[in-house]
Amino acid sequence: xxxxxxxxxxxxxxxxxxxxxxxxxxxxxxxxxxxxxxxxxxxxxxxxxxxxxxxxxxxxxxxxxxxxxxxxxxxxxxxxxxxxxxxxxxxxxxxxxxxxxxxxxxxxxxxxxxxxxxxxxxxxxxxxxxxxxxxxxxxxxxxxxxxxxxxxxxxxxxxxxxxxxxxxxxxxxxxxxxxxxxxxxxxxxxxxxxxxxxxxxxxxxxxxxxxxxxxxxxxxxxxxxxxxxxxxxxxxxxxxxxxxxxxxxxxxxxxxxxxxxxxxxxxx
Numbered sequence: 001x002x003x004x005x006x007x008x009x010x011x012x013x014x015x016x017x018x019x020x021x022x023x024x025x026x027x028x029x030x031x032x033x034x035x036x037x038x039x040x041x042x043x044x045x046x047x048x049x050x051x052x053x054x055x056x057x058x059x060x061x062x063x064x065x066x067x068x069x070x071x072x073x074x075x076x077x078x079x080x081x082x083x084x085x086x087x088x089x090x091x092x093x094x095x096x097x098x099x100x101x102x103x104x105x106x107x108x109x110x111x112x113x114x115x116x117x118x119x120x121x122x123x124x125x126x127x128x129x130x131x132x133x134x135x136x137x138x139x140x141x142x143x144x145x146x147x148x149x150x151x152x153x154x155x156x157x158x159x160x161x162x163x164x165x166x167x168x169x170x171x172x173x174x175x176x177x178x179x180x181x182x183x184x185x186x187x188x189x190x191x192x193x194x195x196x197x198x199x200x201x202x203x204x205x206x207x208x209x210x211x212x213x214x215x216x217x218x219x220x221x222x223x224x225x226x227x228x229x230x231x232x233x234x235x236x237x238x239x240x241x242x243x244x245x246x247x248x249x250x251x252x253x254x255x256x257x258x259x260x261x262x263x264x265x266x267x268x
Contacts, residue, residue, distance in 0.1 A: 005035065013040050013055070013062045017176035021064045022048065040064075068127045072187045075121050079194050082117070086110050086198065114198055121191060128184050135177050135184075142177075146170040 005027050013021040022042035027035045028049065037049040054070065056063045089106055146167060153163035 005029070008038070008055075008057060008062060011057075011060060011062045013050075013064050015064050016066070016069075017179055019173070019176060024062060027052075066131075068124065068131055069183075069187075071120075071124050072128070072191070075117060075124055076187075076190060076194060079114070079117055079121075079191075079198060082110055082113055083194065083198050118195075121195070125188065125191065128188055132181060132184055135181050139174060139177055142170050142173055 008024050009026065011024050013024060015021050022040040022045075025039045025041050025047065027039065028037045030036050035052040037051055038055055040048050040050050042048050050064065051067075054065045054067060056065060086107075089110070149158060149163055149166040149170075152158040153160065158166075
């Protein structure tokens, strides 16, 4: 939206679904002249100060963007970018063995970033759930008004043109609420799907890094792994029948050598 204050003063404000929101009375600016908030006359709801970044100028109408939508777009954008970088890291680890030792440091940075985004995401998800509850309550109230108007029409208290006008306007409101509900649920699904993708991207490089470290130790450092250590013999419980053939051979050889050993000792 343009920063020319005079271009927005007096303009009507509508929400994203066409409902009248109010009329702009003035603005609050920073010391550098940039607009911070916009004062909107909302009728019986009084004057509301709306953050400037929640307003979009379209022709002669200013569109009010709800904060939950801006917050959701921001978290989706930041998570999407982080996910792209995690996938790039995954590819580097897969294709370049020399980079695996450095990948864990970068991976930790992105894990911390996602952890911070997860905390913000939980707040946004709460706002989305609250908005769905508000939409449901508004729909109930509108349907009650429409049903009561139908009763008054059938009882002869309202004329047919009046009832048709009420039905038309209530259907328009219900349609707008339906569009908003669809958008909220779609954003919820996108957030959940993106969270699962990020979780997979976090686990894959970590597993590959650990696997690489284990294979490196086994092949290059000579460190003996637990699986390669033989079990010690148990002399107390092992029977002669279970002695390996090599043990029998050593025993026989030792017995054959004993006479020569004794004779040498006697000859000295």
